[in-house]
Amino acid sequence: MRRNNGVARFRFYAELNDFLPVYRRQVSFTYAFQEPVSVKHLIEALGVPHTEVEIILANGRSVDFSYLVQDKDEIAVYPPFTRLDVSPLVVLRPPPPNPPRFVLDNHLGRLARYLRLLGFDTVYLNHDADDARLAQIAHDENRILLTRDRGLLKRSLVVHGYCLRSRDPRRQLTAVLRRYQLHAYIHPWQRCLRCNGRLQPVDKAAILDRLEPKTRLYYHEFQICTDCGQIYWKGSHFNRLEKLVTAVRQKQQLD
CATH class of the missing domain: 3.10.20.30 (Beta-grasp domain)
Incomplete structure (x- = not known):
């Protein structure tokens, strides 16, 4: 030619x-x-x-x-517009998944925890996935790929993705929430921070042998991950993370 x-x-x-x-x-x-x-x-x-x-x-x-x-x-x-109707123009890609779901590259572990905390289905494979596998997961499972690697987003398999500019996980979270208008989808404490599995209430008696003595004494309401068995309760770790949830919601009201 x-x-x-x-x-x-x-x-x-x-x-x-x-x-x-x-x-x-x-x-x-x-x-x-x-x-x-x-x-x-x-x-x-x-x-x-x-x-x-x-x-x-x-x-x-x-x-x-x-x-x-x-x-x-x-x-x-x-770039995308959040407050402009672009429907008369040529559509470059199908709408993002609804409800939103994500796959994150190997350097975004803290962001993955934050997204799971807010209730978002978030795949994070730590260091077990190369670029090709991440792109394949994004394509096959219709997930939004989040990364700081622009080369990864140039792969043809990737339909929905966002290149994070900041290295700070809190700023990254704010950017993702704004980019995809996610505030209406926030449902905290629905997913396991460790593996992304669903959480459900569990009777204290069923897990008593797994609790430390002080936890048995002072706490009575628990949740368990249906996938990995991780147990959650409203201890000091809960209070720290709940502050993040509150801050996100306050920022939503300001926006």
Whole structure:
């Protein structure tokens, strides 16, 4: 197939500029390429994962990822909008899973615990999963992939994903809640923080042999994970985590 040289003009908006070198941020710039090539390929060649993109305009017309870029095209690329109706435009992907469910890469263990604490179905395999397996899980189980690795999000199997900018787990949690408008889905203490299994009430007598003496004496209400058997009660650890839940809900009211 004959390949022709072309030059297109690109402009990335809002937080998509986080992925660009400084000299390309918040400005229109040209980029040379060889035809034929899809707009998805060029967007990712410029550093932006396709999962971060919600709207693509080619010469003012809404297009999808398969659009073949032409010489002298003007391409505008936008992130998701939470307060703008984009339904008249070309849809780049199906809606995210409802209720929301996630798979996290190997460096987000604390965030996984926080999401499970709030009741979200969250797969976290610690260090047992490479990029290929994470992408496969996201695809096969229709999960949102959360990572700080933009290369992982560029895998074609990944439909829904988000690249976390911060290294701080609390900030990461805030970013995910905002990105996917999750506050209405928060149902704390429904999932095991250790394995993601469902929690259910358990009679104290049934687990008495597993409790420390002081726990037997001072606590009477317990939950147990239906998968791994982890036991939960309202001790000091509960109070610390409940403060996080309260802070999240207060932040929701401010937003």
